[in-house]
Amino acid sequence: MSENTPETKRELVIVGVDNAAFxxxxxxxxxxxxxxxxxLRLLEEEDSEVEQQVFANRNITVQDLGQFAFGPEQVVVLLKGGDAGRAALAAAESAGAWVVDASDNSRGDESVAVVNPLLNAGEIAAAERHVVALPAAGAAMVAEALLPLRDRLQAVEVQLNQPVSALGKAAVDSMAAQTARMFNGQEAEVDPAVGHRLAFNQLSSSEALLESGHNLSELALVHDLRRLLGEDIAVDACINTASVFHGQLANLRVVLKEEADLDQLRGLLRNGTGLKLAERPSAAEAVGSDITFVGRLRQSLLSPRQVNFCAVSDNLRKDLAINCVQIVQLLLKNH
Structure with missing residues (x-):
């Protein structure tokens, strides 16, 4: 981007410097x-101890969120949730800015478009409000992995193994501290926000359970997958938390409309945008990568119309940062 382009009049505001995705x-x-x-404008709450940041060899001061004036020439990325995030969303939208919600502040609001740039970038132009939301944790990866099979899908069951970074920076810091204590022969404290130890553990759910037995993140994953892939596909989901810092893995059980042809399905996945076939994908090989790895495609023993495979990706870089930047680029250029 050159100094003379019209886009230089615009500002990009990032709210939530103290966030794992920043x-x-x-x-x-x-x-x-x-x-x-x-x-570039960087914002954080006044009581957060965040130092200035370096961007393109320039020092960028982190400003006080509570004192910042939003404006119509801005694109605002919300990495912060909670009361502060929701207040920032309301203030930015009221000022006429475009808002990219990457922290569930608009979760459940059907007037907000859920956008994955690879699947439905056109939703931005048709948006009812100047607010778009990134898909829920894991939904971007799973939707991209399923897209080549979209017209053949009848039902999908997702078992997502999410890393601790999906729970936020505080959870990452907590697991690091617990790991250090355990390596030194000390008792690790239970994470108060989760209710379990994060280090050297696997959690069936990191959140409180609803009456249905699901948690809110699982229902959000189901909701966003159906918005991205279509309401005609039946979806269920389970989200476990694995004791790793970064990188997510989803096991997908897919029911097709017709009997499966593995060679044909493998060819579709191989040609999928942003996908790469691997015999035994691991989350570790996906960390730092800009693509989603898929593999272990196999015929289910339960039905000739069911196939199972897995997908892995970098939950912060690939599924949040890259998708977010692609949306920001579209907003700066076209809106």
Whole structure:
């Protein structure tokens, strides 16, 4: 982007510097030269101990969220949730800015478009409000992995093994501290927000359960998958938390409309945008990558119309940062 382009009049505002997704988001913005340093505004709550950040060899001061004036020439990325995130969303939208909600502040609001740039970028132009939301945790990866099979799908069951970074920076710091204590022969404290130890553990659910037995994140995953792939596909989901910092893995059980042809399905997945076939994908090989790995495609023993396979990706870089930056680029250029 050159100094003379019209886009330089715009500002990109990131709310939530103290967030696990902030560093990969800043890296992608710099790699793709999405904005110039003078266009970037970084915000955090006043009581957060966050130092200035370096972007494109320039020091960027982190400003007080509570004192910041939003405006119509801005694109605002919300990495912060809770009361502060919702207040920032309301203030930015009221000022006429475009808002990209990457932290579930608009969860459940049907007037907000859920956008994955690979699947439904056109939803931005048709948006009822100047607010778009990124899909729920894991939904972007799973939707992209299923897209080549979209017209053949009848039902999908997702078992997502999410990393601790999906729970936020505080959970990452908590697991790091627990790991250090356990390596030193000390008792690790239970994470108060989760109710379980995070280090060297696997959680059936990191959240409280609803009456149905699901948690809110699982229902959000189901909701966003149906919005991205179509309401005609039956979806169920389970989200477990694995004791790793980054990288997610989903086991997918897919019921097709007709009997499965594995060679044909493998060819469709191989040609899928942003996908790469691997014999035995692991989350570790996906960390730092810009693609989603899929593999272990096999015929189910339960039905000739069911196949099972898995998908792995970098939950912060690929599914949040890259998708977010692609939306920001579209907003800066076209809206």
């Amino acid at each position: 560093t990969p988001l800043l890296e992608i913005l710099e790699e793709r030269k999405t904005v110039l340093p003078q266009q």
